[in-house]
Amino acid sequence: RFKSREIPGPTPHLFVGHTFQVATIKPWKYFETLWHRYGSMVKVTLAGDDMVILSDPADAEELLARRARIYSSRRPLIYAGKYQSNNLRLSLLPYNDVLKRQRAAFHQMLQPKAIGGYETLQYTQSLHLLGDLVRAPSDYYLHVQRFPASLIFKLAFGESMKDDGKDLATAIDIFTGFVSDITPGAHLCDTFPILDILPDFLSPWRKEAKRKHEREIELYSRLSLNVKTRMEKDPGLECFTARLWDQQKRLGIPDEELYYIAGSAFIAGTDTSSLTLLWFVMAMALYPETMREAQKEIDSIFDSHTLPTFAGMQDMLYCAALIKELLRWAPAAPLSLPHYTDADDEYKGYKIRKGTMVISSIWNMHHNEDEFPDSYTFNPERFLVQNPSSEDSATLIGEGHYGFGFGRRKCPGHHLAAKSTWIAVVRMLWAFNIEPSKDSSGKPMKIDPEDCTSGLTSRPKPFAVNFVPRSAAHMETIMTAEDRI
Numbered sequence: 001r002f003k004s005r006e007i008p009g010p011t012p013h014l015f016v017g018h019t020f021q022v023a024t025i026k027p028w029k030y031f032e033t034l035w036h037r038y039g040s041m042v043k044v045t046l047a048g049d050d051m052v053i054l055s056d057p058a059d060a061e062e063l064l065a066r067r068a069r070i071y072s073s074r075r076p077l078i079y080a081g082k083y084q085s086n087n088l089r090l091s092l093l094p095y096n097d098v099l100k101r102q103r104a105a106f107h108q109m110l111q112p113k114a115i116g117g118y119e120t121l122q123y124t125q126s127l128h129l130l131g132d133l134v135r136a137p138s139d140y141y142l143h144v145q146r147f148p149a150s151l152i153f154k155l156a157f158g159e160s161m162k163d164d165g166k167d168l169a170t171a172i173d174i175f176t177g178f179v180s181d182i183t184p185g186a187h188l189c190d191t192f193p194i195l196d197i198l199p200d201f202l203s204p205w206r207k208e209a210k211r212k213h214e215r216e217i218e219l220y221s222r223l224s225l226n227v228k229t230r231m232e233k234d235p236g237l238e239c240f241t242a243r244l245w246d247q248q249k250r251l252g253i254p255d256e257e258l259y260y261i262a263g264s265a266f267i268a269g270t271d272t273s274s275l276t277l278l279w280f281v282m283a284m285a286l287y288p289e290t291m292r293e294a295q296k297e298i299d300s301i302f303d304s305h306t307l308p309t310f311a312g313m314q315d316m317l318y319c320a321a322l323i324k325e326l327l328r329w330a331p332a333a334p335l336s337l338p339h340y341t342d343a344d345d346e347y348k349g350y351k352i353r354k355g356t357m358v359i360s361s362i363w364n365m366h367h368n369e370d371e372f373p374d375s376y377t378f379n380p381e382r383f384l385v386q387n388p389s390s391e392d393s394a395t396l397i398g399e400g401h402y403g404f405g406f407g408r409r410k411c412p413g414h415h416l417a418a419k420s421t422w423i424a425v426v427r428m429l430w431a432f433n434i435e436p437s438k439d440s441s442g443k444p445m446k447i448d449p450e451d452c453t454s455g456l457t458s459r460p461k462p463f464a465v466n467f468v469p470r471s472a473a474h475m476e477t478i479m480t481a482e483d484r485i
C-alpha cells in the first residue's frame with residue numbers, strides 16, 4: 001500500500017514486539033536510548049501495534065498540529081473494559097463529537113479571559129499554603145499537593161475541599177491509578193487484546209477496573225449532585241460544574257458524562273500541577289544560587305510586609321524564566337499523552353499506518369543539547385530574553401518548551417497552570433529559604449532527581465528539605481493576612 005520506507009527502530013521480538021522493554025520502569029529513559037541510537041523518529045511495536053516516538057518538536061508540530069485531522073485521536077483502555085471511564089474521560093476520548101463538546105466546556109472555564117477571574121482564589125489558596133508551611137514545615141510534601149487540589153476543587157465545585165483530607169486522598173489515589181494504567185504497556189490485555197476474551201475468573205484486571213470506576217463515579221457524582229442541590233437555593237452559584245448543569249440540556253450531556261467532565265478537571269489539573277511544585281522544591285534545594293537570584297528579583301518589588309501579587313508578574317522576568325525552566329527540566333508528563341492516527345499517512349518518506357500510537361517524547365525534546373545545552377542542569381538563564389514580546393506573562397510561561405503537548409489535544413489548562421504555579425512559587429520564595437535537611441553529622445542529606453515515580457506522570461519521591469522563614473516580618477505578614485480571611 002505504501003511506497004515509502006519503515007521508520008527505523010530496534011528489531012522486534014517474535015509475537016511480543018518490544019512489549020517487555022517498553023513496560024520497564026521510566027519508559028522515557030528507554031526511549032532516550034532509542035533516540036540516541038536510531039534518530040528523532042523511532043518505531044517500536046507492541047505485539048503488532050506500531051508505536052512511533054517523536055523526539056524533534058518540528059516533527060511533532062507538523063504531525064500533531066498541522067496534520068491534526070489525522071493525529072488527534074486516543075484509544076479507550078481495553079483494560080477498563082465496559083466501564084464508563086473509558087468512553088467518558090476526556091483524555092481517553094477518540095476525536096469525536098463527545099470530545100469536541102467536552103473540550104469546548106473546558107475551554108469556556110480555562111480560556112485566558114476566564115482565568116483572570118480566578119486571581120482572588122489563587123491568592124487565598126496560596127496564602128493557606130504559606131500558612132501551612134509556617135505551622136508544619138515538615139509536611140511540605142502534602143501542603144504543596146494540597147494547593148492546586150484545593151484551588152481546582154473550588155473552581156470545579158464552588159466550595160472548599162473538606163479539611164479531613166478524604167477527598168484529596170481519594171483524588172490522589174484515582175490519578176495515581178490512572179497514570180499507571182495508561183502508561184504504554186502497563187496492562188498486558190492492552191498490548192494483547194486477545195486476552196480480553198478470557199472469562200471473568202481468568203481476568204482479574206476486570207474486577208480491578210470495575211472497583212476503580214465505582215470509586216471514581218462515587219466521588220464525581222456526589223460532588224456534582226451537591227452543586228445541583230446548592231444551585232436550587234443559589235441560582236447564581238459560580239463554578240465549572242454549575243455552568244455544566246446550566247448547559248446540560250442544550251449540549252445534550254448525559255448525567256454520567258457530566259460527572260466525568262467535572263471530575264476530569266479536578267484530576268487532570270491536580271496531579272500535573274502538584275508534582276510540578278514538588279519538582280520546584282527539589283530544584284531550589286539543589287540550586288541555591290538560582291533561588292537567591294529569584295529572591296533578589298522578588299525583594300526588589302515586594303518588601304517583607306507585602307505579599308506578592310500578579311501585579312508584579314509582567315516585570316519579573318527571572319521568575320517567569322524559572323518556571324519555564326521548571327517545566328522543561330522536570331516535565332510533568334515526560335511522554336505527554338499518546339495520540340493515535342485515524343488514517344494511513346506518509347511523512348519524510350516514512351509510512352505511518354492507521355492506528356499507530358504516536359508519542360511525543362517531551363523528555364527527549366527537553367534534552368536536545370543543541371536547543372538546551374547542559375540540559376540536565378536547572379538553569380533559568382537559558383530562558384532570559386532581552387526583549388520580551390508584549391504577550392502576557394502566563395502565555396510566555398507556556399512558550400519555549402514543550403511541556404504542555406501539541407496540536408488539538410494540547411493541555412487546555414495551561415494558562416491556569418502557568419498562573420497558579422507562578423503565584424505559589426513566587427510566594428514560597430518570598431517567604432522561605434528552601435534548604436536540604438542535614439544529617440546527624442551536619443552534612444546536607446542527598447537529594448536525587450532520579451528518585452522519582454514512573455508512569456504517565458512522574459513525581460519526586462519524598463525528600464528531606466527545610467522551609468526556613470526568611471524573617472519574622474515575613475511570617476507576621478502571612479499570619480495577619482490569614483487572620484483577615
Ligand code: HEM
Nearest residue numbers: 091268269272273332336337404405406409410411413417
Ligand atoms: C503544570 C501543569 C500542567 C502540565 C505540565 C500539563 C501537561 C499536559 C500534557 C502534556 C497534556 C497532553 C497533551 C497532548 O496530548 O499533546 C495534558 C492534557 C490535559 N490537561 Fe494538562 N497539564 C497541566 C495542568 C492542567 C490543568 C490545571 C488542567 C485543568 C484544570 C489540565 C487539564 C488537562 C486535560 C483535560 C488534558 C487532556 C486533553 C485532551 O485529551 O484533549 N491540565 N496536560
